[in-house]
Amino acid sequence: MTKKIIYSDRSFRQEFIDEINRLAPEYTFKTKLEAEDLPQVEISIGWNSMYQQELLASNHLKWVQAISAGVDYLPLAQFSKKGILVSNASGIHVESISEHVMGIILGYSRGLFQAQRAQIEQTWLGSSVHYQAVENKKLLIIGTGHIGKMLAKKATVFGIECYGINTTGHPVDGFKKTYSIDQLKNVLPTADIVVNILPLTEQTNGLFNQDVFNVFASHALFINVGRGASVKTEDLIKALQQEKLAFAALDVFEEEPLSKESPLWGMENVLVTSHIAGQTSHFQKKLMAIFLNNLKTYVAEKELSMNEIDLSEGY
């Protein structure tokens, strides 16, 4: 009898493969698929769009374990129609993204990015560096999930006041106050630092447009570590040029890699990073903590125990 397949296009350390085999002895773990394997794939770790058509056509695919927190790039409508379970990797990027954002907040506030540009031009800035205390600064964290909460915890240690925005405005531990997404434009003018960590959904697609940038405080720092498509890049560039806000640190873009022609590269009030905020040294261990937990309940009762996506909401 042909064994059912757990497919992943990236490999994992032997200890994790051993554990998969122990928990799911009726399955074979494969990182490469032949044509005849495709109909046997029941579980996919990550999503290789090369096989999308065949995997969806086979009717054997039952569960996709995404390797990212956001799942907007997956064919969610088709998964939903076919009853395919989806779980995300939410939680595994909590440390790295919160460290990345704190690195930007402190680096910007202490003038480190300005200093590095000056160094490259062999210029001693002396006291003309733009620095500011972060104490009592107002940080608006848009997205109060795992990452937002960890960020608030770390920022609070520096005396930063943390405000949150989520769908309904429900209160969240660690935030001084939370608001619903409808109130975004009312809250923005009071924020010194604005961080977007929202997943991409219909509601957040193009959320940061000209109207929204117009109400930013002119000294504000904007950090996007959510999704590129949540920001209208052209509107942001105009807003930065018109000094509607002071600085933008962008890790995600509407188009990735960022086009060679983008004006963002050359702007001194922009820090471009190449979708690295979520990169973690402990990726395998953290992802497997989720996957193996889910595999246990999946094998026993075809159910996931954690990180399951509500396919009607998209996150």
Added chain:
Amino acid sequence: MTKKIIYSDRSFRQEFIDEINRLAPEYTFKTKLEAEDLPQVEISIGWNSMYQQELLASNHLKWVQAISAGVDYLPLAQFSKKGILVSNASGIHVESISEHVMGIILGYSRGLFQAQRAQIEQTWLGSSVHYQAVENKKLLIIGTGHIGKMLAKKATVFGIECYGINTTGHPVDGFKKTYSIDQLKNVLPTADIVVNILPLTEQTNGLFNQDVFNVFASHALFINVGRGASVKTEDLIKALQQEKLAFAALDVFEEEPLSKESPLWGMENVLVTSHIAGQTSHFQKKLMAIFLNNLKTYVAEKELSMNEIDLSEGY
């Protein structure tokens, strides 16, 4: 009768001058001195070396309130001989320096400085960024005073393990373990991050030389926010070239401003900042908290109540 003078070469907000006048009505506060004022100066806030000879000759100078934590640039031996009291500004740079150092630790670990260099060259680094988790990294803080303690507190929130070095190795709250300065070379090899916050004394002058850099871990990050003369610049440059350590973030230098000819400007494994780590937005308020406290006891009993320097130790 000529009033005694409190001299400062920088001005302060009226509220502070009012408070000085209230506490010390027999004194005049001046920010500019005429020749005939010099013999009347009894208290100096900051130290203007232009007047050094006259102020020391007059025998009226009794107290110098430094505006920095380090006081190595003051003529301490002469102050000592004449019984002139010295107080420093230790404490006022606690927030700014600890924020600066955390900005460097996180910025380096998350690849932000590498990313900014790539941005300037319009290069999308993708996943070739060197990042690493800071969790469980070993941070060796050389100098366990106000600043060291605050830094340890903040670093601990990120899961960083903090070790300290001070003169005698006495234990300090917030540090996993402390060592005496004699043990420096034994402890250095185990440190992932090394931060120098020591004042400049005979013992710390040239402390970081070739022998010391030779025992650094090759992946180590070195941060100097103490004094420039504690590091032998030539030895550091060689050590970086020979990859005895991975990266140096330097805020202070043997010669300031850093010479146009210094190789440090062009090194990609160096971040040069222009003696900015201690800059604080709340300078006046914080310095006056120390000065006014001392002024009260000085007026009453010619004694200082805080931040007095032991002139035999030099800090």
